[in-house]
Amino acid sequence: MATQLSAQNYQANWQSIDQRVTPSWWSDAKFGIFIHWGPYSVPAYAPIDEVDGVYEKYAEHYENRLLTKNKLFTDYHRKIYGDNFTYQDFAPLFRAENFDPTSWASLFKRAGAKYVVLTSKHHDGFCLWPSKYSPKWNSVDIGAHRDLAGELSTAVKKAGLEMGFYYSLLEWNHPLYTKETINNWVDEHMIPQMKELVTAYKPAIIFSDGEWDYPSDTLKSTSFLTWLYNESPVKEKVVVNDRWGKETRSKHGDYYTTEYDLVHDKEGIGEQASHPWEESRGIGTSYGYNRFETTAHYFSSKQLIDLLIDKVSNGGNLLLNVGPKADGMIPVIMQERLLAIGKWLDVNGDAIYGTQVWEDKPATMKEDQIYYTKKGDALYVICTAWTDKPITVSTNSAKKVKVSLLGSSIDVKVEQLQDKLTITPPQIHPGNMPCEHAWVYKVENAM
Structure with missing residues (x-):
């Protein structure tokens, strides 16, 4: 597999890039852990029962809800923090004082996961590593004063798991992220920052997101991917998803994605799977930690195990999210759910890892x-x-x-x-x- 991948010289177009064979380690892994963690973990708020849509319950969208003057968020923010407290004021409070990367990695390994994907930078632009492209808006310069991405990457790899990063192609509040300056954004910030991340930490997965505003040509996604596949230090092993432009989901990428069972294009996903794919979701209703979720909003251990079985039997992987608190503690209920999955996999992992879809499976x-x-x-x-x-x-x-x-x-x-x-x-x-x-x-x- 490695020889085949390294021998190919990919060109900066989808026709060429789509010829790449998805590295088999990812398809065999089946189960990974997603982590949403950042300044939004401080307020840890999103409405749950007051709204119906999936996205409206995401606590990690706190900044954008303030920017768009969502009444539920602005009322909550004013009540708790006052009128003069900005989203940027949460960063010094994102201290991660109890973050123990070795304990996290141990938990994920005991859960039976084979890979981990951390939000290196969400749509708020805050980096969990000391990016020179985001000075004073990263976890080393402010708040924790620690390289959170680097520390976790080292611990996860030491535990024998693969490490990956989520990276947002957009930033809600960045001055260059506008229609007039989007080319500057791509050339001076986005692509250089992604290359910085890959070169520094050598991730096995890049989960891109925030691709919906512009087509992949504008974002120069194929240019970045040819560097990634032809020249980068992870060119043979790295796996990327399908979020590289507003037209690319379920069409391009080493694997396609769904979240909370929302599917943009059913071709290649689910029961008709013809391409590697992955479902991601939180244990509750949000990816980022939401302090207002109760046991009624969390999937039970039984539901999560059934979910894993359903996705794997239909040719997919499951990327199950945990949302740590701002201090770096993973909520006990999330730990309990992960350990229950691991206990089940200790007995039944042979039926999950490295398996394939049975072509004659019944539709029922x-x-x-x-x-x-x-x-x-x-x-x-x-x-x-x-x-x-x-x-x-x-x-x-x-x-x-x-x-x-x-x-x-x-x-x-x-x-x-x-x-x-x-x-x-x-x-x-x-x-x-x-x-x-x-x-x-x-x-x-x-x-």
Whole structure:
């Protein structure tokens, strides 16, 4: 794979760039951790029950809601901080005094994640590294006085996980980000800053965002990507998403993206997956920490595990977000959810990591609460609800199959007649159940 990628010389056009093969490590990883963290973590506010749209509940959009005079945000801001307190005044309060990158990396590893993506710079323009293109508006010059991106990158890589960065192509309040000066923005700020980030920290993933105002030609995205793929220190390994211009989602990039199941173009995503793709979402309603979310707004451990199963069985990855507090502490409820996923993956990871879509999967997986993945000659039958009734699986294998329940030594009876297998669930009770939430039958010699 590495030889194939490095041998290709990509040109600055989508036709050339789209020929790149997505590095297999990313497609095999299946599960990653997203982190939204910045000055917006200080107010940690967005309305939840008062609004209906997904985006309206994002706490990380706090600055833009003030700029656009959203009444819910301006009323809250005036009540708590007063009329003379600006968004920029949150930066000195973003101190990250309890941030322990080693503990974060350990948690993500125990969660079963294979990669981590940190918001190096969100739409407010605040950088979590000492960017020379954002003086006095980064975490080294103000607030934490620490290279948060660098510290986490080192810890994550030391833990054996891949490290990536989210980077916003826009900034709400930057003087160069205007129609009149957009070329200066791209040439003097955006592209040089992205190159600075890549060169300094050598990320394996770049999750770009904020691409919706301009086409990719204006943003010179293909020019940056040819540098990334041909010359950068991560040219063989790096993976990028599809957010490089207002016309590029679900059309260009190593993988396509959805968030909170919002899909811009269904081609290549979901049940008809023909291209690597990834769903991202928070454990609650927001990416950035929202202090007003309650347990009613959080997905349960069961819901998150089912979500992972659903996305992977349909050919996708899951990038699950955590929103740390401004002091660097990850809320306990988020830690609990991650550890529950990790506990399940400890038993059933064989049915998730490195798997592929089963071409013969039924269209009724969600309704049946039975999902399928495959790897090598094995088929994995993943039950999100335990059933005592026989499970029938259609297969064209002429070989004698062997069926086991992952995490259990109990014999599983199977009847094999022509193109059908009938699996009889074993007698399971709380004392011998291998795991909670979902159960996996491994069918060997199924292919």
